[in-house]
Amino acid sequence: MTELKCPMYKECPFFNDVLPDMPSTSNLMKKNYCDGDFKRCARHMVTTTVGKEHVQKTLFPSNVEEASQIIANHKNE
């Protein structure tokens, strides 16, 4: 079992602010992304590519399509 955790875990507002009414969903995502394959997280992708100021509060870790769009838009600026 890997002990790797996303380096943005402490400062990422996602689980505290966005999904207060959906603990089972957020826990599952936490397990899959924050405690697991965080490099696949849409928020992590945007942060490491174009900066955390471009991460929308409502961006879900699973929404890689939107992350790609945000990254493409900002790379073209």
Ligand code: SF4
């Ligand atoms: S939601 Fe993504 S960026 Fe935020 S802590 Fe989890 S893996 Fe990291």
